[in-house]
Amino acid sequence: MNAVLRRNGLGLVAWLVGIVFFLPIAWMALTSFHSEADAATNPPSFAASLTLDGYREFFGSGGGASPWPALINSTVASVVSTVCVLLLALPAAYALSIRRVRKWTDVLFFFLSTKMLPVVAGLLPIYLFAKNTGMLDNIWLLVILYTSMNLPIAVWMMQSFLAEVPVAVIEAAQIDGARLPTVLARVVAPIALPGIAATALICFIFSWNELLFARVLTGVVAETAPVFLTGFITSQGLFLAKVCAASLVVSLPVLAAGFAAQDKLVQGLSLGAVK
Amino acid sequence: MTATTAPLATAPVRATRQPSARLRAWATRAPLMPALVFMVVVTQLPFVATLVISLFDWNALYPKARHFTGLDNYRQVLTDADLRHSVWTTVLLTVTVVLVSLVLGLALALLLNRKFRGRGIVRTLLIAPFLVVPVAAALLWKHVLYNPEYGLLNGLLHYVGGPQPDWISNTPLLAVEASLVWQWTPFMMLILLAGLQSRDPEQIEAARVDGANDWQVFRHLTLPHLRRYLELGALLGSIYIVQNFDAVFTITSGGLGTANLPYTVYQSFYQAHENGLASAAGVLVVIGSIIIATFALRVVSSLFREEVSRA
Numbered sequence: 001m002n003a004v005l006r007r008n009g010l011g012l013v014a015w016l017v018g019i020v021f022f023l024p025i026a027w028m029a030l031t032s033f034h035s036e037a038d039a040a041t042n043p044p045s046f047a048a049s050l051t052l053d054g055y056r057e058f059f060g061s062g063g064g065a066s067p068w069p070a071l072i073n074s075t076v077a078s079v080v081s082t083v084c085v086l087l088l089a090l091p092a093a094y095a096l097s098i099r100r101v102r103k104w105t106d107v108l109f110f111f112l113s114t115k116m117l118p119v120v121a122g123l124l125p126i127y128l129f130a131k132n133t134g135m136l137d138n139i140w141l142l143v144i145l146y147t148s149m150n151l152p153i154a155v156w157m158m159q160s161f162l163a164e165v166p167v168a169v170i171e172a173a174q175i176d177g178a179r180l181p182t183v184l185a186r187v188v189a190p191i192a193l194p195g196i197a198a199t200a201l202i203c204f205i206f207s208w209n210e211l212l213f214a215r216v217l218t219g220v221v222a223e224t225a226p227v228f229l230t231g232f233i234t235s236q237g238l239f240l241a242k243v244c245a246a247s248l249v250v251s252l253p254v255l256a257a258g259f260a261a262q263d264k265l266v267q268g269l270s271l272g273a274v275k
Numbered sequence: 276m277t278a279t280t281a282p283l284a285t286a287p288v289r290a291t292r293q294p295s296a297r298l299r300a301w302a303t304r305a306p307l308m309p310a311l312v313f314m315v316v317v318t319q320l321p322f323v324a325t326l327v328i329s330l331f332d333w334n335a336l337y338p339k340a341r342h343f344t345g346l347d348n349y350r351q352v353l354t355d356a357d358l359r360h361s362v363w364t365t366v367l368l369t370v371t372v373v374l375v376s377l378v379l380g381l382a383l384a385l386l387l388n389r390k391f392r393g394r395g396i397v398r399t400l401l402i403a404p405f406l407v408v409p410v411a412a413a414l415l416w417k418h419v420l421y422n423p424e425y426g427l428l429n430g431l432l433h434y435v436g437g438p439q440p441d442w443i444s445n446t447p448l449l450a451v452e453a454s455l456v457w458q459w460t461p462f463m464m465l466i467l468l469a470g471l472q473s474r475d476p477e478q479i480e481a482a483r484v485d486g487a488n489d490w491q492v493f494r495h496l497t498l499p500h501l502r503r504y505l506e507l508g509a510l511l512g513s514i515y516i517v518q519n520f521d522a523v524f525t526i527t528s529g530g531l532g533t534a535n536l537p538y539t540v541y542q543s544f545y546q547a548h549e550n551g552l553a554s555a556a557g558v559l560v561v562i563g564s565i566i567i568a569t570f571a572l573r574v575v576s577s578l579f580r581e582e583v584s585r586a
Contacts, residue, residue: 240419
């Protein structure tokens with residue numbers, strides 16, 4: 001009896017903590033559907049009438065700048081850099097897991113060590129380089145930088161996914177006369193595909209979230225969504241509903257990608273160290 | 276794989292065999308090269324440039340006055356009261372956020388490791404804060420939660436007749452830290468949950484049969500097993516939070532004594548155009564990160580070796 005009570009009790013505690021952690025997000029979602037007047041009350045109005053005004057404001061109907069260029073820039077930077085990461089990381093991971101180069105662990109740790117170099121370490125030279133070559137405010141510069149930012153994570157993750165492909169299966173296929181492309185497509189890909197997908201989603205999240213590079217290196221043309229968010233509260237008056245709508249819209253792709261990659265999230269964030 | 280280094284018996288054999296062995300070694304290496312070269316060019320070269328610039332007195336507004344000053348920038352960074360303060364802020368921010376989110380994450384991981392109704396839903400609710408875009412999360416805390424007049428925190432306090440503090444002005448660093456703890460606790464929870472689930476159930480079973488209670492199992496089996504996961508969480512968290520820019524930039528704009536080193540570096544070249552000083556501060560951030568990273572690499576490599584030897 002006591003054990004049953006305790007189990008349910010601790011389950012209840014877990015539920016409570018979960019709700020407390022989620023409360024700011026729930027409140028953000030609710031406020032985004034309130035009018036500005038209802039959003040700025042004390043005590044808070046939970047049951048105010050719902051409206052889409054916050055979203056209309058965010059998407060520029062109120063005369064503010066349209067978020068679409070920034071959202072498109074973010075999409076381009078995140079998607080293209082993720083594709084580049086995959087193109088570079090897949091062959092590299094192959095050479096680090098299936099057909100291993102000598103000292104492959106050293107190479108892996110070199111990749112990891114670049115991830116530990118803070119962004120600010122190279123920010124100024126990159127800025128000066130961009131300024132002198134006319135690459136400032138150019139979305140393709142961000143694509144290159146985001147590729148370098150995510151490549152170590154991707155190499156580590158994919159290495160650990162490809163290493164799960166049993167060597168015996170590959171050898172058996174080769175003995176049966178299968179050529180390398182066939183082996184990759186028929187044997188390696190089916191086993192490694194879920195991992196590759198998760199890697200791509202995680203790279204997408206990190207690129208979408210990035211602020212410092214984008215803030216320093218872009219201006220009007222190549223501005224990304226996070227930069228748009230930071231510059232967007234300039235007007236006087238009430239803006240809470242608008243901020244909530246904006247934050248929610250910008251976070252939606254990350255929430256979707258994150259929940260889709262949920263099972264592999266830890267492995268990616270711990271650079272493959274935790275399975 | 277070791278074909279290129281294996282000693283070969285006779286000279287004629289070497290002459291015919293080595294080129295093909297070398298060729299094969301390069302064929303093995305080839306898929307790796309693009310990624311490797313790309314990383315060296317994009318991450319290592321700029322850092323070398325930072326090192327060089329840090330030795331110059333160089334304000335971008337007066338490019339003609341640029342000259343070599345040796346370690347003078349470092350002396351200035353280390354003696355400047357504001358910069359020294361930002362070093363301290365960085366340490367305080369990182370340690371507080373990592374420790375608090377680690378302890379909360381451990382508690383949550385232990386809660387979630389038991390079976391209860393709706394566990395999957397609670398897990399999803401708890402991961403969500405980590406999946407809010409950091410800038411959006413910072414805006415949410417600054418305007419929607421902390422706002423002294425109509426923020427949610429003071430709104431809830433209003434119900435119980437509590438005080439109505441101005442959170443960001445009164446406790447600026449704590450305000451930044453709380454928002455970061457909210458975002459990073461899920462990260463720690465996920466790593467520790469993975470650690471808990473990799474425990475050996477038979478060992479725990481055996482301990483239970485021998486009459487160990489919950490606390491004894493936790494203290495003598497779970498905690499030692501979790502040690503490296505705790506270390507990993509702490510070190511990865513430190514690496515990310517030492518570099519934090521988004522929260523400081525958005526919530527306080529580095530004001531009220533909350534400027535950490537990344538923000539200071541950003542400010543000193545983006546606003547003050549002091550390229551030399553900014554680079555020196557950047558190099559100091561790197562040195563700090565290298566110290567943390569050395570430990571981090573050791574932890575990752577011990578987990579990794581275990582993984583490889585198990586396979």
